[in-house]
Amino acid sequence: MTAAGLDASGHALLGAALATADGDEQIFSARLSARTVPWLADHAVGGTVLVPGAAFADMAVHAARETGCDLVEELTMTAPLRSATRGDDPAGPG
Template identity: 45%
Template sequence: MVGLAGVDGVLLTGRLSLVSHGWLADHVVWGVVVVPGAALVELVLRAGDGVGCGWLEELTLEVPLVVPERGGVQVQLSVGVPDGVGRRVVGVFSRLEGAEEESWVRNATGVLSVGGRGVVEGLGVWPPVGGVAVDVGGVYERLAGVGLEYGPVFRGVRAAWRRGDEVFAEVALAEEQRAEAGRFGLHPALLDAALH
């Protein structure tokens, strides 16, 4: 994280590759490794923590952040100056490593703030009262049929229940990923599985 001269914004830089972040290889969309939106949420929240804005108000995904089979992708997160109420605009950008003549691609934009965490009510009993069990067998085969190929790291759905318009899911991180889970606020594979 580097502070920008003359303003209260910051720039974070990094690199993603299948060698350094092998778990990303388990997130394939139409035959291409794509960084899941949940991982972008994690990156943006980490950037926000660094400037005292740990609340993500919104994140709009614009262009998929693709990880090449060989080599890596450079990533930059820009966090703008705070507005009158402490909100900051954030941008996620990428460029293939070695393609310095290419323009940076804006993958996502969002807003960080100093807002507080909401309280979730009614989850004191599990499974949810009044929930009807949903068969989750074959969910990943069905998703693969529409181009979303999830490897073992992202196959976290264990059970689900429906109560009216609400869906409740029980998800778990793959055993191999649990040792590294502490490096994340919430492991992106776990958050991504909750969306399945």
């Protein structure tokens, strides 16, 4: 990750963190699939693996703390996030 200019995020789900060139913003990245995060497979609805809202909240709290905020005032999810399936997972078949 460091060779690509990324830092470890320090969070189990967020794979990398990147400060913008001006240093005013922080970008966090994640790859969420049942292959890389096996417990996601327990969150299937109608055969589709969805990332649970609690995972979003946990990632938002971590990002807030990393950027000097002590509160996530509002987090709105307008649609569920479908996890990568084994076929679409860039990590390869599992």
